[in-house]
Amino acid sequence: VQLGESGGGSVQSGGSLRLSCRISGYASSSYCMAWFRQAPGKEREEVALIEDDGATSYADSVKGRFTISQDNDKTTLYLQMNTLKPEDTAKYYCAADSMWVCMTTDRALRAQRFGYWGQGTQVTVSS
Numbered sequence: 001v002q003l004g005e006s007g008g009g010s011v012q013s014g015g016s017l018r019l020s021c022r023i024s025g026y027a028s029s030s031y032c033m034a035w036f037r038q039a040p041g042k043e044r045e046e047v048a049l050i051e052d053d054g055a056t057s058y059a060d061s062v063k064g065r066f067t068i069s070q071d072n073d074k075t076t077l078y079l080q081m082n083t084l085k086p087e088d089t090a091k092y093y094c095a096a097d098s099m100w101v102c103m104t105t106d107r108a109l110r111a112q113r114f115g116y117w118g119q120g121t122q123v124t125v126s127s
Contacts, residue, residue, distance in 0.1 A: 001025045001116045003094050006113075008121030012015075015084050015125070021077040021094030021118055032102035034114065035068060035079045037090035046111055047092070048079060051102045084125045091120040 005018040019035070034049040048068035049057045056068050065078040077094050095114035104110040 001096070001119035002017065003096060003116055005092065005118040005121040006096050008092060008123045010124040010126065011084055012113050013085055013125055016080070016082045017084065017123060018090055019079040019081065019094075019121060019123075021046075023096055023112050023116075024096075026042065026096065026116070029066045031074070031096050032099055032114075033068075033070065033074075033077050033096045034110075035077070036093045036095060036111065037088075038093070039090040042090075044093075044111060045090075046107050049102065049110075050077070052099050067083075081123070084123075086125045086127045089123060089125050091122050094118045100109050 004022045005016060006020060011017055029036050030052045032051060035047045036043040036044050037047050047059050047062055048066055050068045050070060065083045069078045096116045097114045101110060101113045104113055
């Protein structure tokens with residue numbers, strides 16, 4: 001299984017970016033996918049999650065600004081980021097695994113259970 005992110009870059013506060021994550025080699029058509037981010041000196045944070053049925057959830061810090069979505073064949077995951085803030089600066093990673101991972105309610109445990117990760121893409125927001 002391979003995941004590859006793209007779309008990161010540098011923007012000014014209030015700007016927008018759209019991240020993409022291409023997924024290949026996954027045998028199942030049903031899985032749990034998410035975007036995480038990690039800033040220097042901070043713990044990894046789950047930003048957004050999408051379940052196999054399309055249900056989504058977001059970290060409080062990005063609700064109303066970020067939107068997670070996937071294409072119809074579930075080979076590409078997206079994260080539309082609007083009204084970006086300097087505190088959104090981080091390396092963003094996509095993650096995928098089987099459906100049961102989405103059923104894990106504890107966020108920290110859920111992060112540990114994702115078995116497939118991309119290499120990350122840097123997002124830098126200047127004030």
